[in-house]
Amino acid sequence: MKAALLTSVLRRSTAASTSVRAFTSEAAPERKVAILGAAGGIGQPLSLLMKLNPLVSRLALYDIAGTPGVAADVSHINTRSEVKGYAAEEQLGEALEGSDIVIIPAGVPRKPGMTRDDLFKINAGIVKSLCEAIAKYCPNALVNMISNPVNSTVPIAAEVFKSKGVYDERKLFGVTTLDVVRAKTFYAGKAKVNVADVNVPVIGGHAGITILPLLSQATPKANLSDEDIKALTKRTQDGGTEVVEAKAGKGSATLSMAYAGAVFADACLKGLNGAPDVVECSFVQSTVTELPFFASKVRLGKNGVEEVLGLGPLSDYEQQGLEALKAELKSSIEKGVAFVRSS
């Protein structure tokens, strides 16, 4: 959901004359979206934003605690989708059945001083068991993985799906949209352009130096110095830590992540519905580099990933950044694979 669409949905949904009919008249196909971890810091605002999306007809909100309240709350909003909350593990199957997209923000967030990899111990197991349920109840759904460390949780999901014989590489996405959201905001500020007009691809992975914004490809073009480019790159790589430190022990990015997750899920829905030229960056199975998973621009379609797009021309600085990120990304991917294979 791009900013303009979100604004227009919000405007229409708060207008006195708005009725559910206004949304159903858009004749979008039936689409079920499930959110796993729906009662959390990301899950709650993401549930709100997905409830506002007119492309969603059924919204399943699952968490291990707190979902009835979130579902009751969100369900009163005057939009098309029917909302149901699922609170206990025995309800997970029903939450997942018939889903077109499953969004996963379940798991623990960072505290100051932690890396995303420090979350592996707890989140790897959570993601593995949720993916086992997805393999059983909705093996054809697109999976939008938000839980960290994304560089490892996506390979974990792939291994689970492979072990269950349901892996389709076109349907598994690590959500790296927040890196793009940040790169766009920081670039717009420095270049003094309207953020709504800005595009910045971000490649690699989703942790520290594995996050590589391609500012040489940013549009609209601006004359930035090498120092500016370095500072923007570093700020994008450290954007998550900036929020973790500002929240001082109360978690990591939730609101901007919910926005980013809603943007990415909206793009997936549009792709499923056959909209042309839907392109977003995402961490997917890839042959763009020698690494088996890599974030780059991907074209989305009726089956998920339609095409993994190349990196385009890189500056010398970006080329160095690309070489520098490979070792860490490779080891995070291997850690995820080993976790499933050894369990």
Ligand SMILES: NC(=O)c1ccc[n+]([C@@H]2O[C@H](COP(=O)([O-])OP(=O)(O)OC[C@H]3O[C@@H](n4cnc5c(N)ncnc54)[C@H](O)[C@@H]3O)[C@@H](O)[C@H]2O)c1
């Ligand atoms: N990909 C990204 O760009 C990005 C951005 C921000 C945060 N994150 C990650 O998203 C995750 C969630 O962050 P948050 O701030 O929402 O955390 P949170 O603690 O506020 O919420 C997590 C929710 O997950 C639920 N949960 C735990 N185990 C579960 C299970 N087995 N099944 C279903 N739900 C379960 C919890 O009950 C909780 O409601 C973290 O791992 C965080 O690092 C990723």
Ligand SMILES: O=C(O)C[C@H](O)C(=O)O
């Ligand atoms: O930084 C974090 O731990 C959360 C997330 O990955 C982010 O980029 O905000």
